[in-house]
Amino acid sequence: MLRNVLISTASWVYATLIFGFIFLPVAVLVLFSFQDGRLPVPPFNGFSTQWYTAVFADRKLMAALLNSFVVALFSSLIACLLGFLAAYALARHKLPGSALQRGLLIAPMTVSYLIIALGLLTVLNAFGIPLSLSTVGIGHVVINLPLCFAIIYSSMGDHHVNIERAARDLGASDIKVMVLVTAPMLMPSILAAFFLSVTFSWDEFIIAFLLSRFDVTLPVEIWSLLRSGLNPKTNAIGSLVFQVSVAVLMLLEFTLFRKTGKS
Amino acid sequence: MSMTLEQSEQRKAWGFVAPALAWTLAFFVVPFLFMVAMSLWSRQSGAIVRAWNLDNYLAFFEKAALFKGLVNSLEITLIVTVLSVVLAYPLAWIIAERVPKRFQRMALIMAVLPFWTSYVVRSYSWLLVLSKNGVVNQTLMTVGLVGEPLELASNRTATVIGFTHFFVMLLTLTIYANLIQLSPNYRRAAADLGANAFETFWHVIVPLTLPGIMTGAFLTFVLCIGDYVTPQILGGNNELVLPQIIMLQLGRRADFPMAAALSIILMLAVTLAYVLCARWLKIERA
Numbered sequence: 001m002l003r004n005v006l007i008s009t010a011s012w013v014y015a016t017l018i019f020g021f022i023f024l025p026v027a028v029l030v031l032f033s034f035q036d037g038r039l040p041v042p043p044f045n046g047f048s049t050q051w052y053t054a055v056f057a058d059r060k061l062m063a064a065l066l067n068s069f070v071v072a073l074f075s076s077l078i079a080c081l082l083g084f085l086a087a088y089a090l091a092r093h094k095l096p097g098s099a100l101q102r103g104l105l106i107a108p109m110t111v112s113y114l115i116i117a118l119g120l121l122t123v124l125n126a127f128g129i130p131l132s133l134s135t136v137g138i139g140h141v142v143i144n145l146p147l148c149f150a151i152i153y154s155s156m157g158d159h160h161v162n163i164e165r166a167a168r169d170l171g172a173s174d175i176k177v178m179v180l181v182t183a184p185m186l187m188p189s190i191l192a193a194f195f196l197s198v199t200f201s202w203d204e205f206i207i208a209f210l211l212s213r214f215d216v217t218l219p220v221e222i223w224s225l226l227r228s229g230l231n232p233k234t235n236a237i238g239s240l241v242f243q244v245s246v247a248v249l250m251l252l253e254f255t256l257f258r259k260t261g262k263s
Numbered sequence: 264m265s266m267t268l269e270q271s272e273q274r275k276a277w278g279f280v281a282p283a284l285a286w287t288l289a290f291f292v293v294p295f296l297f298m299v300a301m302s303l304w305s306r307q308s309g310a311i312v313r314a315w316n317l318d319n320y321l322a323f324f325e326k327a328a329l330f331k332g333l334v335n336s337l338e339i340t341l342i343v344t345v346l347s348v349v350l351a352y353p354l355a356w357i358i359a360e361r362v363p364k365r366f367q368r369m370a371l372i373m374a375v376l377p378f379w380t381s382y383v384v385r386s387y388s389w390l391l392v393l394s395k396n397g398v399v400n401q402t403l404m405t406v407g408l409v410g411e412p413l414e415l416a417s418n419r420t421a422t423v424i425g426f427t428h429f430f431v432m433l434l435t436l437t438i439y440a441n442l443i444q445l446s447p448n449y450r451r452a453a454a455d456l457g458a459n460a461f462e463t464f465w466h467v468i469v470p471l472t473l474p475g476i477m478t479g480a481f482l483t484f485v486l487c488i489g490d491y492v493t494p495q496i497l498g499g500n501n502e503l504v505l506p507q508i509i510m511l512q513l514g515r516r517a518d519f520p521m522a523a524a525l526s527i528i529l530m531l532a533v534t535l536a537y538v539l540c541a542r543w544l545k546i547e548r549a
Contacts, residue, residue: 003460011357018354019374022432025388026377028398032391040391042401086283093276105283108291112489112533114506115526119294122301122519142290145283174275203382205492210513219383226387226496230394238384245379253372 026242033235040232051236061237064221067133068202071217075140076148076197080190082141083148088178091156092164102153109146116142117210124211131213139207144197151196155189156182195252199245302524311520319524332508333528339419339504340488343426344480350427351434352476358435359442371439375432386496389425390416393497417499425497426487433486434479441475442468474544481540485533505529 032040036048055061086105090098108116120139124131160182167181168174183190205219212220218241225234303315323329358370380388392398393415400412415421449471453463491506498504503511505525512522 007460008361011353011361014353015357018350018431021350022374022377022428024398025385025392025428026380028391029380029384029388039396041394041396042398082283082286085279089276089279093272093279095273095276095280101280101284104287104292108287110485110533110537111291111295111530112485112506112526114489114491114509115298115530116291116294118509118513118522118526119298120290121513122523123294123297125519126297138290141286145286149283199379205383219381222381222383222387226383230390230396234384234387235391238381238387241384242377242380245381246376249372249379 029235030239030242032232033239035232035235038232040230040235051232052240054233055236055240058233061218061221061225064216064218067215068218071133071137071140071208072198072201075137075201076144076194078137079141079144079148079197080152080194083145083193084152084183084186084190085178086149087153087156088182091153092161105149106146108142109150113143113204113206117207120207121210131211133212133215133217135211136208136217139211140197140201140204143204143207144200147200148193148197151189151193152186155186160185195248199248298523299527301520302527304520306516306518306520309517319521320528322521323524323528329508329525332503332505332525333532335419335502336488336504336506336529337532339422339426339494340484342423343430343487344483346423346427347430347434347483348438348476348480351431351479352438354431355435355438355442359439367443371436374435378429378432383492383496385429386425386493389421389428389497393421393424416497417501419498419502421497421499422494422504425493426490429493430483430487433482434476437479437482438472438475441472445471477540477544481537484536484540488533488536489529 031044033051034047034049035044035051036046086101089095090102095101117139120135120142124135129135163185164177164181167177172180203219204217205223208217209220209223216224218237222234222237225231225237228234301311302319303317304311304313305316305318306312323333354374358367358374362370377385390397394400395412395414395416397415399415400409403409404412445468449467450463453467458466488504489506491510494504494507495510498507506529509522509525509529512518512525
């Protein structure tokens with residue numbers, strides 16, 4: 001009894017401390033984004049939304065926000081589409097060297113983003129291809145394709161095969177089976193792969209940094225804001241991104257994952 | 264029709280897998296091979312000379328500043344990995360064992376919520392906490408513990424704190440996932456055999472969750488050793504890690520061959536860690 005109380009107390013103390021550690025920087029970030037003053041550090045002078053106004057008035061930040069959104073959306077769509085097609089082919093057909101193909105498709109996952117970016121950069125330079133948002137997007141597909149493929153491939157269990165076979169026996173073409181039967185059945189994992197890719201691309205820095213030039217994504221723009229040192233405006237844009245991510249996460253938690261968790 | 268049904272089926276399947284393979288080949292394999300080739304070339308008086316040699320790799324071992332980068336990277340990564348496991352394990356255990364079942368998912372989501380701050384911003388927010396006029400220093404000075412602000416940011420400790428913050432969250436997830444899979448029968452059996460709570464934990468629960476720990480630790484190692492952002496923001500320009508040195512080659516000196524060689528070395532370090540990790544897990548299981 002006494003020992004149980006001790007363990008409980010110790011657990012509470014530990015959990016409180018570690019939650020404190022985990023939340024301290026985020027709490028400070030959000031709190032001082034409302035700072036009425038030029039420095040996002042104590043003392044807290046008062047509540048003001050001036051820095052949020054400054055963020056929304058900043059053309060470069062808003063352009064970067066839009067760029068990030070476009071890159072995340074398109075690179076994730078491509079990664080999901082290619083990942084799905086490959087998963088379908090490798091899970092439903094016997095192809096020679098399929099283990100090798102799977103290994104090749106997964107391989108970029110094991111390599112640092114920095115190295116992937118550097119490799120692409122050297123090749124783009126060698127061929128004289130100018131850097132742009134498209135090159136960033138290409139890089140993001142490289143890192144997200146393995147993820148999409150792995151998630152979708154692992155959800156293509158054998159229990160779906162008979163339904164697809166039935167559709168084919170009734171005269172559906174391969175494409176029709178894929179679009180009308182396989183994709184809807186796998187929708188939860190396709191969506192999971194898609195949203196995961198979006199968050200990865202949205203937040204990715206080093207590839208976007210090395211493979212972009214004039215049009216940059218949000219993390220790269222925030223990076224250049226950091227040169228001005230501690231600045232409540234950086235707090236404001238950081239807090240905004242965090243709040244949007246959490247909102248999306250909560251939405252997924254209460255819609256998508258709630259349903260799949262039970263099946 | 265000269266093709267059999269099977270052949271035409273297979274041809275179609277190739278068509279489906281081809282785009283993904285082509286993308287991976289064109290934008291991952293080819294660039295990688297190109298980088299390997301680049302690492303064997305050199306940069307002389309501003310131009311890249313395509314003469315094959317090992318100069319860049321030799322320079323890595325000869326120039327202390329470059330080699331120290333790998334040492335710094337390995338030291339920081341090891342400290343971060345161990346620290347993160349040690350801090351995350353109790354939290355994962357508390358969530359799995361002491362929190363009522365229906366609140367566990369919520370507790371877990373809360374534990375990893377700051378994971379979703381932007382990656383660049385996360386390191387920046389530690390600056391707010393650790394810098395000279397940051398939260399910690401101001402608190403210490405208000406309380407009167409220190410008279411002068413302490414230098415908490417711009418050093419290795421700040422980098423380690425920033426990394427540990429991130430990886431504690433990651434490891435809590437992987438270890439928790441492992442802990443809840445354990446059947447309560449293990450604990451009952453251990454108790455029946457006379458083990459007390461601590462013995463059960465140390466001799467039964469911990470060994471059974473080793474795969475989860477190792478998976479998380481390996482992930483931590485890979486992500487930590489390859490990261491440029493956290494050490495660049497929090498570490499100041501002291502004790503540079505390998506990714507920082509790679510970026511230096513790109514920026515000021517435009518020395519792509521050297522950057523490529525250093526990247527290959529970074530990759531070899533990760534591969535070595537993977538081999539050791541996989542081997543160790545195999546031994547543990549056997």
